[in-house]
Amino acid sequence: MNESQFIEKLKNIDGNKPVTELYNEISALAMSFGKSNSQKPAERNAYYLSMEFLIGRSFYNNLMELGVLEQTREILAGKGIDINVFEEIEDAALGNGGLGRLAACFLDSAAGLGLPLHGYGIRYKYGLFKQAVKNGFQVELPDDWQRFGDPWSERREDEKRSVVFADMTVTAVPYDMPVFGKRVNVLRLWQAEGGEEAQKISEYLYPADDTEEGKILRLRQEYFFSAASVGELVEKHVEKHGENFALFPKYNAVQLNDTHPVLAIAELIRVLTAEYKVGFAEALEIAKQTFSYTNHTVLPEALECWNAAIVEKILPEIHALLIRIGESQKEEMQELGCSDGEIAATAVYSGDYFSMANLALYVGKTVNGVARLHTEILKNSLFKTAYKYFPQKFTNKTNGITQRRWLMLCNGEFSELIDGAIGKGWRENVAELDKLAGCTRKITEGFIKVKAQKKKQLFEYIKRREGVDIPENFLVYAQVKRLHEYKRQLMTAFAILEIYNGLKDGTVKDFAPSVFVFGAKSASGYKRAKAIIKFINEIARKINSDTQTNGLLKVVFVCNYNVSYAEKIVAGTDVSLQVSTAGLEASGTGNMKFMMNGSVTCGTMDGANIEIVENAGEENNYIFGATVEEIEKLKRDGYDPAEYLADPKHAKAVNSLVDGTFDDGGTGCFRELYESITVGASWHPADNYFVLYDLQSYVNALLKINADYKDKKAFALKQLENAAHSAYFSSDRTIKEYAEEIWKI
Numbered sequence: 001m002n003e004s005q006f007i008e009k010l011k012n013i014d015g016n017k018p019v020t021e022l023y024n025e026i027s028a029l030a031m032s033f034g035k036s037n038s039q040k041p042a043e044r045n046a047y048y049l050s051m052e053f054l055i056g057r058s059f060y061n062n063l064m065e066l067g068v069l070e071q072t073r074e075i076l077a078g079k080g081i082d083i084n085v086f087e088e089i090e091d092a093a094l095g096n097g098g099l100g101r102l103a104a105c106f107l108d109s110a111a112g113l114g115l116p117l118h119g120y121g122i123r124y125k126y127g128l129f130k131q132a133v134k135n136g137f138q139v140e141l142p143d144d145w146q147r148f149g150d151p152w153s154e155r156r157e158d159e160k161r162s163v164v165f166a167d168m169t170v171t172a173v174p175y176d177m178p179v180f181g182k183r184v185n186v187l188r189l190w191q192a193e194g195g196e197e198a199q200k201i202s203e204y205l206y207p208a209d210d211t212e213e214g215k216i217l218r219l220r221q222e223y224f225f226s227a228a229s230v231g232e233l234v235e236k237h238v239e240k241h242g243e244n245f246a247l248f249p250k251y252n253a254v255q256l257n258d259t260h261p262v263l264a265i266a267e268l269i270r271v272l273t274a275e276y277k278v279g280f281a282e283a284l285e286i287a288k289q290t291f292s293y294t295n296h297t298v299l300p301e302a303l304e305c306w307n308a309a310i311v312e313k314i315l316p317e318i319h320a321l322l323i324r325i326g327e328s329q330k331e332e333m334q335e336l337g338c339s340d341g342e343i344a345a346t347a348v349y350s351g352d353y354f355s356m357a358n359l360a361l362y363v364g365k366t367v368n369g370v371a372r373l374h375t376e377i378l379k380n381s382l383f384k385t386a387y388k389y390f391p392q393k394f395t396n397k398t399n400g401i402t403q404r405r406w407l408m409l410c411n412g413e414f415s416e417l418i419d420g421a422i423g424k425g426w427r428e429n430v431a432e433l434d435k436l437a438g439c440t441r442k443i444t445e446g447f448i449k450v451k452a453q454k455k456k457q458l459f460e461y462i463k464r465r466e467g468v469d470i471p472e473n474f475l476v477y478a479q480v481k482r483l484h485e486y487k488r489q490l491m492t493a494f495a496i497l498e499i500y501n502g503l504k505d506g507t508v509k510d511f512a513p514s515v516f517v518f519g520a521k522s523a524s525g526y527k528r529a530k531a532i533i534k535f536i537n538e539i540a541r542k543i544n545s546d547t548q549t550n551g552l553l554k555v556v557f558v559c560n561y562n563v564s565y566a567e568k569i570v571a572g573t574d575v576s577l578q579v580s581t582a583g584l585e586a587s588g589t590g591n592m593k594f595m596m597n598g599s600v601t602c603g604t605m606d607g608a609n610i611e612i613v614e615n616a617g618e619e620n621n622y623i624f625g626a627t628v629e630e631i632e633k634l635k636r637d638g639y640d641p642a643e644y645l646a647d648p649k650h651a652k653a654v655n656s657l658v659d660g661t662f663d664d665g666g667t668g669c670f671r672e673l674y675e676s677i678t679v680g681a682s683w684h685p686a687d688n689y690f691v692l693y694d695l696q697s698y699v700n701a702l703l704k705i706n707a708d709y710k711d712k713k714a715f716a717l718k719q720l721e722n723a724a725h726s727a728y729f730s731s732d733r734t735i736k737e738y739a740e741e742i743w744k745i
């Protein structure tokens with residue numbers, strides 16, 4: 001089907017059908033049109049193995065990639081249908097947050113650039129839960145995304161395969177989602193079938209793993225998609241090139257997105273040695289030339305370890321191989337003259353556990369962090385010993401976001417303003433966005449209008465979804481991301497309380513009316529994160545109903561933050577809050593989306609914020625708080641938050657958790673939060689994320705922004721300077737680096 005045939009068919013659609021039917025019908029048409037552009041497979045391909053692909057809504061993005069979004073909009077309008085009706089089709093949320101969204105951005109960029117990168121993952125029946133808020137508390141509802149149909153993927157019965165566990169054999173059925181761009185690439189998601197136990201493997205994203213049963217299920221999931229993917233790659237290689245496996249790395253590059261798919265290394269060695277009789281040493285060498293590993297966090301989840309007894313029970317052959325790989329690794333380290341301590345620090349097998357990170361570090365051809373600071377932390381602390389012996393493996397690949405979804409699609413108004421200033425070339429070649437730096441003054445007025453328009457759209461959406469009214473002229477501060485203590489939403493909550501108290505007692509003057517927008521899901525078992533959501537909602541309730549101040553200050557917690565909500569928030573925000581404890585946010589990608597849409601960053605020197613400020617200028621952003629070095633010094637010398645609680649302003653904000661100002665519904669969760677800050681817990685000292693240490697400078701930065709905002713033109717210019725220097729944060733740039741330096745595709 002070509003474009004004009006697509007348009008003809010679209011014109012003939014019966015517009016009176018229900019939305020879901022229309023959605024499926026139009027999507028199916030676009031699928032046939034899009035797939036008619038498929039090229040033959042490339043010689044050498046790269047594969048991105050990831051437990052998560054947080055794609056969001058495919059409908060609008062795919063029509064845009066196919067170049068028919070505007071025409072579709074017009075044709076539907078002619079039938080009396082607003083194209084926005086398809087927003088009732090919910091996102092496929094097959095991921096948690098940044099890591100999953102990165103995987104989706106990477107596929108988009110590779111297709112856009114015409115590079116052969118394909119994805120492999122799991123087709124979960126239920127994605128990340130849908131969030132409701134009841135009485136201020138998060139409630140988790142199942143995300144049954146398939147109830148709208150799944151017109152963007154195609155079941156490939158003909159390519160299903162078996163994955164073998166000691167106690168069962170599972171069928172892995174591929175569902176292919178085309179990724180449209182200059183090339184049509186494929187995201188292949190495996191669904192587990194073959195009985196009730198088998199089906200469980202692809203039922204939920206991250207099922208609870210606090211029991212042995214849960215751990216086994218997680219292990220099965222990881223092995224399931226790794227083995228299905230590797231098995232297929234080997235089989236295709238044999239079909240094309242025979243059993244000449246020395247050529248395997250010549251045609252295949254495999255990127256392991258975090259430790260979840262690291263068992264793919266052992267599986268490749270297993271398939272080669274057990275099924276094709278390749279010698280162990282040769283198979284190991286092939287694996288060493290095939291795999292690369294990306295680390296995403298310095299938090300403990302970076303160091304996924306599998307209990308050896310569990311692996312032996314479920315995957316006995318993999319267990320034996322992991323021990324053997326561990327022995328080779330140990331021998332190599334001994335030959336290099338490592339101390340016992342160094343050998344222990346890098347061990348694949350410790351006697352009880354297998355370390356997935358150490359396996360990836362040993363076999364991986366390269367190891368990369370996701371922002372410059374993060375990669376330095378990997379080299380100097382988390383993976384210090386590996387770096388000492390294999391410095392050539394370490395490389396940095398600062399994350400990026402696709403400008404197609406995160407600017408062209410979500411902010412057509414700004415995109416057109418940019419077209420007018422520098423031409424349309426940036427849409428194809430994002431580096432051309434740099435030209436904007438020369439003409440920010442010329443388009444400041446236009447930008448002010450665009451921002452006002454996007455804000456209005458955002459406020460209307462928030463009104464509809466959350467029932468909160470926000471007046472048009474309000475300055476928008478936004479903190480949207482997963483809820484985690486290290487991201488410090490709690491610090492923002494305290495800062496808001498201090499501003500509110502200041503407005504009430506007159507110490508905060510000439511305040512430009514502002515709204516704080518929060519969006520965040522908490523892991524279902526993470527009590528403190530849930531308490532923080534409740535706290536924010538209680539603060540919102542109090543502040544929004546205070547008639548003395550609510551013409552000046554509002555707070556809104558948006559429900560069920562996801563990719564589609566993010567598209568609206570990043571376009572309509574003035575100030576992006578990126579306030580993690582320095583050293584803990586590996587990169588952040590939310591910060592990049594905001595920057596590209598013309599927001600200033602109010603943030604700490606952490607993750608990619610450092611590079612954002614370097615590109616866009618410290619004078620155009622608001623940096624505050626302790627640096628990594630200061631945090632390290634505080635940890636060394638001892639830090640006592642009581643010193644900061646002596647300030648009555650801070651005390652008032654923090655004490656509001658326990659002095660009756662707010663009600664936690666009798667759960668005691670506010671007291672627990674209070675104690676985490678003031679006295680600590682059995683597993684950590686008081687205020688281990690240094691909230692009180694940074695609080696004053698945070699409040700100062702927020703108030704400085706508020707004061708600067710009064711000069712509308714000067715402030716808009718700062719925002720524009722951020723957008724004008726955002727080309728570096730396009731995932732097109734990131735993908736080019738991976739393609740040239742790691743994958744050689």
Ligand SMILES: *Cc1c(COP(=O)(O)O)cnc(C)c1O
Pocket residue numbers: 096097098101480481482561562563566587588589590591593
């Ligand atoms: C971009 C994005 C994230 C990552 O945000 P960070 O601020 O980098 O943590 C998480 N969730 C969604 C839905 C996103 O679009």
